Amino acid sequence: MEAAVVGAAAGRTPPEEEWGPIGAREFLNVVHDVTTWSLQNFEDSRAPCPANVHYVDWAPFLPPLFRISCATLPPWSVCQPERSLRLRVDPDERRNALWMAHGLLAAVQLPMPHGGPGSDRRARQRQIFRGQNPAGLSWLVARMQRWPNAYREACWISWEEILLPHHNRAAGVVA
Numbered sequence: 001m002e003a004a005v006v007g008a009a010a011g012r013t014p015p016e017e018e019w020g021p022i023g024a025r026e027f028l029n030v031v032h033d034v035t036t037w038s039l040q041n042f043e044d045s046r047a048p049c050p051a052n053v054h055y056v057d058w059a060p061f062l063p064p065l066f067r068i069s070c071a072t073l074p075p076w077s078v079c080q081p082e083r084s085l086r087l088r089v090d091p092d093e094r095r096n097a098l099w100m101a102h103g104l105l106a107a108v109q110l111p112m113p114h115g116g117p118g119s120d121r122r123a124r125q126r127q128i129f130r131g132q133n134p135a136g137l138s139w140l141v142a143r144m145q146r147w148p149n150a151y152r153e154a155c156w157i158s159w160e161e162i163l164l165p166h167h168n169r170a171a172g173v174v175a
Contacts, residue, residue, distance in 0.1 A: 001059075001098055001102045001106070004018070005027075005028070006018055006030060007024070007027065008024040008026075008027045008028045008031075010024075012024055017103060017107065018106060018107050018108070019107070020105075020151050020153055020154050021148070021150050021155075021157035022148060022151040025127070026148055026151065029146070029147070030105065030147055030151075031101055033140065033143040034100070034104055034140075035097040035098065035100070035101050035148075037136060037139065037140045037143070038096065038097040038101065038140070039093060039097050039099040040136060041132060041133055043062075043076065043114055052071060059087060069152060075135070080138040102127055103124050103128060104121075104124065104128060105117075105155070106119070106121065107120075107121055107155075109124065122156070122157050125156065125157050125162075126157060126161070129162050130155075134163070137162050137163055137164065141159045141162055144156065144159065
Protein backbone atom coordinates (compact mmCIF):
# COMPACT_ATOMS: atom_id res chain seq x y z
CA MET A 1 0.00 0.00 0.00
CA GLU A 2 2.74 2.40 0.95
CA ALA A 3 4.62 1.85 -2.31
CA ALA A 4 1.47 2.62 -4.31
CA VAL A 5 0.76 5.79 -2.29
CA VAL A 6 4.35 7.03 -2.43
CA GLY A 7 4.54 6.28 -6.16
CA ALA A 8 1.23 8.05 -6.81
CA ALA A 9 2.43 11.07 -4.82
CA ALA A 10 5.44 11.15 -7.18
CA GLY A 11 3.07 11.02 -10.18
CA ARG A 12 3.47 7.31 -11.02
CA THR A 13 0.35 5.32 -11.86
CA PRO A 14 -0.15 2.43 -9.39
CA PRO A 15 0.13 -1.07 -10.87
CA GLU A 16 -3.20 -1.82 -12.57
CA GLU A 17 -3.14 -5.53 -11.75
CA GLU A 18 -3.18 -4.68 -8.02
CA TRP A 19 -5.08 -1.38 -7.78
CA GLY A 20 -7.21 -1.26 -10.94
CA PRO A 21 -7.35 1.14 -13.90
CA ILE A 22 -6.68 4.43 -12.16
CA GLY A 23 -4.21 7.29 -12.48
CA ALA A 24 -1.92 8.56 -9.76
CA ARG A 25 -3.98 11.63 -8.74
CA GLU A 26 -7.26 9.70 -8.79
CA PHE A 27 -5.70 6.89 -6.73
CA LEU A 28 -4.64 9.39 -4.06
CA ASN A 29 -8.18 10.81 -4.03
CA VAL A 30 -9.67 7.33 -3.59
CA VAL A 31 -7.25 6.52 -0.75
CA HIS A 32 -8.14 9.85 0.88
CA ASP A 33 -11.88 9.17 0.59
CA VAL A 34 -11.67 5.58 1.85
CA THR A 35 -9.39 6.36 4.79
CA THR A 36 -11.54 9.38 5.73
CA TRP A 37 -14.65 7.16 5.62
CA SER A 38 -12.86 4.60 7.77
CA LEU A 39 -11.76 7.18 10.35
CA GLN A 40 -15.27 8.67 10.51
CA ASN A 41 -17.06 5.34 10.85
CA PHE A 42 -14.79 3.07 12.85
CA GLU A 43 -13.20 5.39 15.38
CA ASP A 44 -15.59 4.52 18.21
CA SER A 45 -14.87 0.82 17.90
CA ARG A 46 -12.28 -0.28 20.44
CA ALA A 47 -11.80 -3.73 18.92
CA PRO A 48 -8.31 -3.90 17.43
CA CYS A 49 -7.93 -4.46 13.72
CA PRO A 50 -5.63 -7.23 12.48
CA ALA A 51 -2.86 -4.69 11.94
CA ASN A 52 -2.89 -3.95 15.68
CA VAL A 53 -3.24 -7.56 16.79
CA HIS A 54 -0.11 -8.56 14.92
CA TYR A 55 1.72 -5.21 15.13
CA VAL A 56 4.35 -6.45 17.57
CA ASP A 57 5.28 -9.34 15.25
CA TRP A 58 5.24 -7.18 12.13
CA ALA A 59 6.72 -3.91 13.49
CA PRO A 60 10.27 -4.51 12.26
CA PHE A 61 8.98 -5.13 8.72
CA LEU A 62 6.30 -2.43 8.43
CA PRO A 63 6.86 0.55 6.13
CA PRO A 64 7.15 4.02 7.75
CA LEU A 65 3.49 4.85 7.05
CA PHE A 66 2.49 2.27 9.70
CA ARG A 67 5.08 3.05 12.36
CA ILE A 68 4.26 4.60 15.71
CA SER A 69 4.35 8.36 16.04
CA CYS A 70 4.56 10.24 19.36
CA ALA A 71 2.80 13.40 18.13
CA THR A 72 -0.81 14.04 19.13
CA LEU A 73 -3.68 16.09 17.73
CA PRO A 74 -6.54 17.79 19.56
CA PRO A 75 -9.80 15.83 19.74
CA TRP A 76 -12.30 16.01 16.87
CA SER A 77 -14.70 18.96 16.80
CA VAL A 78 -17.37 20.37 14.49
CA CYS A 79 -14.77 22.88 13.30
CA GLN A 80 -13.00 19.95 11.60
CA PRO A 81 -15.86 17.82 10.21
CA GLU A 82 -13.70 15.47 8.12
CA ARG A 83 -11.23 13.30 9.96
CA SER A 84 -8.78 12.61 7.17
CA LEU A 85 -5.66 10.48 7.40
CA ARG A 86 -3.57 13.55 6.61
CA LEU A 87 -4.61 15.04 9.95
CA ARG A 88 -4.26 11.89 12.07
CA VAL A 89 -1.00 11.09 13.80
CA ASP A 90 -2.32 8.47 16.22
CA PRO A 91 -0.59 5.30 14.95
CA ASP A 92 -3.55 3.06 15.85
CA GLU A 93 -5.95 5.22 13.85
CA ARG A 94 -3.56 5.39 10.90
CA ARG A 95 -2.93 1.63 10.88
CA ASN A 96 -6.63 0.84 11.13
CA ALA A 97 -7.58 3.28 8.34
CA LEU A 98 -4.79 2.02 6.05
CA TRP A 99 -5.68 -1.60 6.80
CA MET A 100 -9.30 -0.85 5.87
CA ALA A 101 -8.21 0.98 2.69
CA HIS A 102 -6.03 -1.96 1.67
CA GLY A 103 -8.92 -4.34 2.27
CA LEU A 104 -11.26 -2.29 0.08
CA LEU A 105 -8.82 -1.30 -2.68
CA ALA A 106 -6.30 -4.10 -3.20
CA ALA A 107 -6.92 -6.91 -5.68
CA VAL A 108 -5.37 -9.36 -3.23
CA GLN A 109 -5.19 -9.23 0.53
CA LEU A 110 -3.37 -12.00 2.29
CA PRO A 111 -5.51 -13.89 4.78
CA MET A 112 -4.79 -13.36 8.45
CA PRO A 113 -3.34 -16.25 10.48
CA HIS A 114 -6.15 -18.59 11.51
CA GLY A 115 -8.56 -16.49 9.42
CA GLY A 116 -9.21 -18.83 6.52
CA PRO A 117 -8.52 -18.22 2.84
CA GLY A 118 -8.28 -14.72 1.38
CA SER A 119 -11.14 -13.29 -0.63
CA ASP A 120 -11.42 -11.12 -3.71
CA ARG A 121 -11.84 -7.34 -3.58
CA ARG A 122 -15.61 -7.27 -4.13
CA ALA A 123 -16.26 -10.01 -1.56
CA ARG A 124 -14.24 -8.01 0.99
CA GLN A 125 -16.19 -4.86 0.10
CA ARG A 126 -19.51 -6.66 0.67
CA GLN A 127 -18.26 -8.00 3.98
CA ILE A 128 -16.92 -4.63 5.19
CA PHE A 129 -20.00 -2.64 4.14
CA ARG A 130 -22.49 -5.14 5.59
CA GLY A 131 -24.23 -3.59 8.59
CA GLN A 132 -22.44 -0.24 8.42
CA ASN A 133 -24.02 3.10 9.22
CA PRO A 134 -26.23 4.16 6.25
CA ALA A 135 -25.21 7.82 6.62
CA GLY A 136 -21.53 6.88 6.38
CA LEU A 137 -22.16 4.64 3.39
CA SER A 138 -24.12 7.45 1.69
CA TRP A 139 -21.16 9.78 2.27
CA LEU A 140 -18.78 7.27 0.66
CA VAL A 141 -21.11 6.63 -2.30
CA ALA A 142 -21.31 10.40 -2.90
CA ARG A 143 -17.50 10.55 -2.93
CA MET A 144 -17.34 7.56 -5.28
CA GLN A 145 -19.28 9.51 -7.91
CA ARG A 146 -16.14 11.63 -8.42
CA TRP A 147 -13.96 8.59 -9.10
CA PRO A 148 -13.29 7.48 -12.71
CA ASN A 149 -16.16 5.37 -14.09
CA ALA A 150 -13.85 2.71 -15.54
CA TYR A 151 -12.21 2.28 -12.14
CA ARG A 152 -15.52 2.03 -10.27
CA GLU A 153 -16.90 -0.49 -12.73
CA ALA A 154 -13.75 -2.63 -12.69
CA CYS A 155 -13.03 -2.58 -8.96
CA TRP A 156 -16.10 -1.74 -6.89
CA ILE A 157 -19.47 -3.23 -6.11
CA SER A 158 -22.31 -1.02 -7.32
CA TRP A 159 -23.61 1.85 -5.21
CA GLU A 160 -26.98 0.05 -5.07
CA GLU A 161 -25.29 -2.92 -3.47
CA ILE A 162 -23.53 -0.66 -0.97
CA LEU A 163 -26.66 1.24 0.04
CA LEU A 164 -29.17 -1.58 -0.45
CA PRO A 165 -27.36 -4.73 0.71
CA HIS A 166 -30.35 -6.93 -0.10
CA HIS A 167 -30.44 -5.58 -3.68
CA ASN A 168 -28.40 -8.44 -5.15
CA ARG A 169 -30.25 -11.20 -3.32
CA ALA A 170 -33.64 -9.79 -4.34
CA ALA A 171 -32.48 -9.42 -7.96
CA GLY A 172 -31.31 -13.06 -7.95
CA VAL A 173 -34.67 -14.27 -6.65
CA VAL A 174 -36.59 -12.36 -9.35
CA ALA A 175 -34.33 -13.61 -12.13
